[in-house]
Each structure stands twice: as C-alpha cells, then as structure tokens.
Amino acid sequence: MDEDMLEDQRRLVELIEEEGWDVTDLEISAYDSPWADEDDPEATVTITARKPYESEGEDDGDDDNPYRLK
Secondary structure: OOHHHHHHHHHHHHHHHHOOOEEEEEEEEEEEOOOOOOOOEEEEEEEEEEOOOOOOOOOHHHOOOOOOOO
16 A cells, blocks of 8 residues: 555544544555556545534433433
C-alpha cells in the first residue's frame, strides 16, 4: 500500500477526531481503477465514527427503564 494513501487516511481521521467524533472502525482499500486507463492506483477509505449528543428535555433522574444504562 502506498505511504501517501496511509498518510491521507491518517489526516482524515485527525479531521474527524478534531470535530469531536470517536473513530470506531477504519478500512482502506487500494486498487487499480477498472474505469481509468491510467496505471495510478486509487483508494477508498471507509470510516465509522460515533458522537454522542445530549438529548434536550430529558429528565435523567426519573427514568425507570430497566434497559437504559446509567
């Protein structure tokens, strides 16, 4: 795998994390494009991230749901 591809992937993760997201899964695929006549490889980066948001109007103390983590 090309070092430039890995560096771009690292930069994308940094940008996402700077926005408060937690990266939970990461995948990069490098391949030769079947649509282009060029010999330059291409890459696809798939990033899964999570970011909790506080709910508006919820009363945390009166929730009797036995399945909710506290």
